[in-house]
Amino acid sequence: MTALPAQVSRSQIAPRDTRLVLGLALLVVVLCVVSLVVGRVPLAVLSTLQEVLAGERSTEALILSEIRMPRTILAALVGATLGVAGAAMQGLLRNPLAEPGILGVSASAGLGAVIVLYFGIAQVFTFALPIAGMVGALAAVLLTYALSGRDASILTLTLAGVALNAFAAALTSLALNLAPSPYAALEIVFWLLGSLADRSFEHVAIALPLMVIGGLLFIGTGRALDALSLGEDVARSLGINLRVVRARLILGTALTVGAAVSVSGAVGFVGLVVPHLLRPLVDHEPGRLLLPSALGGAALVLAADIATRIIPVEPDLQLGVVTAIVGAPFFLYLLLYLRRTMR
Amino acid sequence: MTAIDAKNISVKHGAVQILHDIALTAETGRFVGLIGPNGSGKTTLLRSLAGLQRLASGEVSISGRLIVDMTDAARAREMSYMPQGTEVHWPLLVGRLVALGRIPTLNSWRGLLGSDHDAVLHALRSVDALHLADRVVSTLSTGERARILLARALASNPAILLADEPVASLDLNHQLLVLDVICDLCIRGMTAVVVFHDLSLAARYCSHLSLLHEGRVFAEGLPAEVLIPSNLRDTYGVDAVLSNDLGVPQVVSFGRVDQDGRHA
Numbered sequence: 001m002t003a004l005p006a007q008v009s010r011s012q013i014a015p016r017d018t019r020l021v022l023g024l025a026l027l028v029v030v031l032c033v034v035s036l037v038v039g040r041v042p043l044a045v046l047s048t049l050q051e052v053l054a055g056e057r058s059t060e061a062l063i064l065s066e067i068r069m070p071r072t073i074l075a076a077l078v079g080a081t082l083g084v085a086g087a088a089m090q091g092l093l094r095n096p097l098a099e100p101g102i103l104g105v106s107a108s109a110g111l112g113a114v115i116v117l118y119f120g121i122a123q124v125f126t127f128a129l130p131i132a133g134m135v136g137a138l139a140a141v142l143l144t145y146a147l148s149g150r151d152a153s154i155l156t157l158t159l160a161g162v163a164l165n166a167f168a169a170a171l172t173s174l175a176l177n178l179a180p181s182p183y184a185a186l187e188i189v190f191w192l193l194g195s196l197a198d199r200s201f202e203h204v205a206i207a208l209p210l211m212v213i214g215g216l217l218f219i220g221t222g223r224a225l226d227a228l229s230l231g232e233d234v235a236r237s238l239g240i241n242l243r244v245v246r247a248r249l250i251l252g253t254a255l256t257v258g259a260a261v262s263v264s265g266a267v268g269f270v271g272l273v274v275p276h277l278l279r280p281l282v283d284h285e286p287g288r289l290l291l292p293s294a295l296g297g298a299a300l301v302l303a304a305d306i307a308t309r310i311i312p313v314e315p316d317l318q319l320g321v322v323t324a325i326v327g328a329p330f331f332l333y334l335l336l337y338l339r340r341t342m343r
Numbered sequence: 344m345t346a347i348d349a350k351n352i353s354v355k356h357g358a359v360q361i362l363h364d365i366a367l368t369a370e371t372g373r374f375v376g377l378i379g380p381n382g383s384g385k386t387t388l389l390r391s392l393a394g395l396q397r398l399a400s401g402e403v404s405i406s407g408r409l410i411v412d413m414t415d416a417a418r419a420r421e422m423s424y425m426p427q428g429t430e431v432h433w434p435l436l437v438g439r440l441v442a443l444g445r446i447p448t449l450n451s452w453r454g455l456l457g458s459d460h461d462a463v464l465h466a467l468r469s470v471d472a473l474h475l476a477d478r479v480v481s482t483l484s485t486g487e488r489a490r491i492l493l494a495r496a497l498a499s500n501p502a503i504l505l506a507d508e509p510v511a512s513l514d515l516n517h518q519l520l521v522l523d524v525i526c527d528l529c530i531r532g533m534t535a536v537v538v539f540h541d542l543s544l545a546a547r548y549c550s551h552l553s554l555l556h557e558g559r560v561f562a563e564g565l566p567a568e569v570l571i572p573s574n575l576r577d578t579y580g581v582d583a584v585l586s587n588d589l590g591v592p593q594v595v596s597f598g599r600v601d602q603d604g605r606h607a
Binding site: 226237238239279 | 390393394416417422423424426430432436439443447449492
């Protein structure tokens with residue numbers, strides 16, 4: 001009623017996340033460099049990079065430009081898209097458990113890709129794989145939204161995810177069952193485990209356009225996600241066009257996750273773990289969470305992919321296995337935590 | 344001047360008709376109370392006025408313009424809507440939550456400025472909640488949260504406030520505080536349409552009442568014209584009178600009555 005209390009500062013009304021974003025960006029850069037260095041053949045990045053730029057075709061130069069670089073770029077891209085898609089889905093559904101993997105979006109994208117692999121369409125035209133992945137992801141997001149859009153309780157969401165995952169798994173099993181040869185089946189299984197090994201710039205070229213379009217769709221949705229904290233009616237009364245926002249977020253998720261899954265297989269839990277860890281650092285605001293989640297996702301997948309190369313087991317660990325081993329217990333912990341805090 | 348003019352509003356949920364041909368007008372600066380028993384259509388009417396409800400027929404205009412012709416953003420700049428209930432989906436900071444009310448005044452890329460900051464603090468101060476500005480909303484009591492959400496609705500300095508039971512979960516002191524705030528703003532030119540359950544408070548604060556019953560306007564006018572025993576009996580099914588014996592309007596109920604007017 002009288003003078004302003006000193007503790008209500010300008011920054012609390014309009015905060016900036018410059019430090020957080022720069023810190024995460026630095027982490028991503030460092031992990032990119034590590035990812036280029038680490039592997040069967042240790043590389044001196046700078047001198048090898050000079051060789052690559054000079055056009056020398058030494059073994060080191062080839063390893064860096066043909067193997068490590070696409071792998072690193074894909075890890076960062078896949079991680080960024082999974083992180084931001086997780087944050088976007090959580091904001092849209094107003095539920096911290098919403099995640100492409102748990103909701104069955106990744107599995108459905110995987111199914112789309114498996115169908116393309118199975119029928120050999122992928123060889124016929126290059127973009128068949130990411131487009132099939134995207135269609136699978138889109139179907140899953142739309143179905144989830146229809147099942148639980150209005151009142152996305154933890155229970156409905158998780159059950160919808162269980163159902164979708166089971167259905168996608170069943171059809172994938174069918175494809176395996178009918179696979180022409182055991183070798184083809186094994187190829188599909190390994191692909192589904194999620195990996196970035198032996199990827200080339202061709203994979204980058206396949207995934208990047210869809211990821212960029214999907215990423216662009218997320219830009220500018222932050223304010224709508226913030227407004228949705230107060231429910232759909234209030235968001236609409238604040239002038240947010242929910243139909244447009246919903247369409248952008250759903251299409252953006254389908255494009256990014258579909259593209260990511262089609263080049264890396266199913267890399268689970270990134271979209272769950274990353275936004276959850278970063279949320280307290282942005283005061284739990286869904287809009288401010290988007291960019292940090294993209295950077296955090298890139299960092300996590302880069303780190304996990306480096307781990308698959310460092311951990312000395314034969315054959316090499318698959319990326320999806322590493323993220324699942326870290327992510328699944330985290331999911332359990334999150335469920336228990338939410339049960340305790342939410343009534 | 345007419346701030347809100349709603350004509351022939353009908354709303355259907357499937358085969359069930361919720362509102363039948365309702366009309367409601369509010370002159371600028373009026374404090375209009377929507378009253379009526381549970382299920383009479385108060386919330387649906389308020390959502391219709393806010394442009395959130397699909398109408399089977401009818402039209403709503405604010406300040407002379409049809410809301411269907413206005414963009415979402417233009418409508419939001421004129422009118423604030425505060426729904427019933429106090430759910431907030433993330434544990435946001437109070438200051439940031441109230442700042443969400445500034446969204447209609449921002450263009451696509453501009454962030455919050457000093458003027459927004461001042462408006463947020465002003466809104467918080469008006470509901471006696473400035474001291475809560477840096478609290479996390481999930482740690483607040485229901486009453487504190489209701490005040491914060493009202494501050495959010497007031498933060499855009501709306502010409503029209505539509506509020507669904509803003510005082511339902513407040514203690515006596517804060518009920519009066521919140522209604523005083525709305526009343527003061529109406530004196531300064533805001534128009535308010537507020538859903539009330541407490542008829543005494545409605546009689547005390549509103550310049551105009553609209554009594555709904557089974558999706559129709561049963562009576563409207565000055566509080567003393569609307570809150571007469573026959574209306575209260577026919578809509579709420581209670582034997583009650585509006586008394587002014589203590590200097591403030593008070594609706595006193597004596598008991599329930601059945602359809603023939605006998606005490607139940």
